[in-house]
Amino acid sequence: MQSPLSADVTIREVVESHPGSDRVFGAHGLPCAGCHVSTRETIRQGAAVHSLDLDALMSDLQRYIADGTVPPARAKPAHDHATVPPPAKTRKPGIKHVVAIMSGKGGVGKSLVTGLLAVALRRLGYEVGVLDADITGPSMAKIFGITARPYQGEDKKPHPPASRSGIQVMSMNLILDSDSQAVIWRGPMVSNAIRQFYNDLEWGALDYLLIDLPPGTSDAPLTVLQALPVDGVVMVSTPQGLATMIVSKALKFAKQLHVPVIGLVENMSYFTDHETGKRFELFGASKGVQLVVESGAPLLAQLPIDPALTQLCDDGRIEEYEAPDYTVLAKNFANVMPTAAAAGVGD
Numbered sequence: 001m002q003s004p005l006s007a008d009v010t011i012r013e014v015v016e017s018h019p020g021s022d023r024v025f026g027a028h029g030l031p032c033a034g035c036h037v038s039t040r041e042t043i044r045q046g047a048a049v050h051s052l053d054l055d056a057l058m059s060d061l062q063r064y065i066a067d068g069t070v071p072p073a074r075a076k077p078a079h080d081h082a083t084v085p086p087p088a089k090t091r092k093p094g095i096k097h098v099v100a101i102m103s104g105k106g107g108v109g110k111s112l113v114t115g116l117l118a119v120a121l122r123r124l125g126y127e128v129g130v131l132d133a134d135i136t137g138p139s140m141a142k143i144f145g146i147t148a149r150p151y152q153g154e155d156k157k158p159h160p161p162a163s164r165s166g167i168q169v170m171s172m173n174l175i176l177d178s179d180s181q182a183v184i185w186r187g188p189m190v191s192n193a194i195r196q197f198y199n200d201l202e203w204g205a206l207d208y209l210l211i212d213l214p215p216g217t218s219d220a221p222l223t224v225l226q227a228l229p230v231d232g233v234v235m236v237s238t239p240q241g242l243a244t245m246i247v248s249k250a251l252k253f254a255k256q257l258h259v260p261v262i263g264l265v266e267n268m269s270y271f272t273d274h275e276t277g278k279r280f281e282l283f284g285a286s287k288g289v290q291l292v293v294e295s296g297a298p299l300l301a302q303l304p305i306d307p308a309l310t311q312l313c314d315d316g317r318i319e320e321y322e323a324p325d326y327t328v329l330a331k332n333f334a335n336v337m338p339t340a341a342a343a344g345v346g347d
């Protein structure tokens, strides 16, 4: 018997191992199955980018592999894929806003911005949860200093543990036996873990669920933006040219998946020498304006490099950090959220 085909293999692999299957992709409106794009694009990504029905495509591919049937060409959608409405996603009652924090590349401070945004929103009186979708490189439990595992509540459901200030946090570290245990998982397993964190945990009533994505545009960001009811994305970048170039790609990715970019954060914008008060732009001049023009989204904050902050994160004490820039970030964030003002503080 054939083992079931996974949506996370590349289109090229399918076409190579099942000659003629490019006709199935073609019938679904993916004529580029034989071109270079397919070498790296998985079936899931191809379907997302071209707004195709993934389940129907998968079942037609399975059928082709089983008995060689090529389906008739599907009717073309009436509109360009950029205007096709996104598929309906199940919202969890009780969670008012789901926001994903994204970046084009790693090490730009995305997890740190997620953590600080959570802290700042909590200080403004909101109920906040953090879902660490970086399954293979989790960091949220560490920066909040949380070691407790998810626990069973009186309702017999699994609940995420809470930080000292009451932020609920779920991260892969919290269910691994040791912090240094490596997670070597394939795309579908990562996607399932993220879905389970969202669906199976009892988050309770939250004003904001912040999702810390792994860098780039791989399977995990795709799962989050496609399968979870994400209201918007906050894009984190640094002034470094390369980071800005890659963030442009991430901006396009969010657009193709119909998720609005609600704001930009430029991290590591500058460093202030506290003795002289002088400001240094270590990674070059700000690219904030360029990003605002490109994305049409507001710049929520330009955050400085602060060695004290690195230390607090390493010690699991991010909640003790005090700096005005982060209050500005949280206030701007709450202002740009579509219905945040209407939701009110802590109601």
Ligand SMILES: Nc1ncnc2c1ncn2[C@@H]1O[C@H](COP(=O)(O)OP(=O)(O)O)[C@@H](O)[C@H]1O
Residues within 6 Å of the ligand: 103, 105, 106, 107, 108, 109, 110, 111, 112, 113, 139, 215, 267, 268, 303, 304, 305, 306, 307, 309, 310, 313, 314
């Ligand atoms: N503004 C900042 N000031 C000081 N340290 C920072 C700042 N932003 C990030 N860092 C540090 O840089 C490292 C990488 O940040 P992290 O948030 O893990 O990046 P990412 O999630 O984008 O990979 C961490 O050690 C973090 O504490």
Ligand SMILES: [Mg+2]
Residues within 6 Å of the ligand: 110, 111, 112, 134, 139, 214
């Ligand atoms: Mg990270």
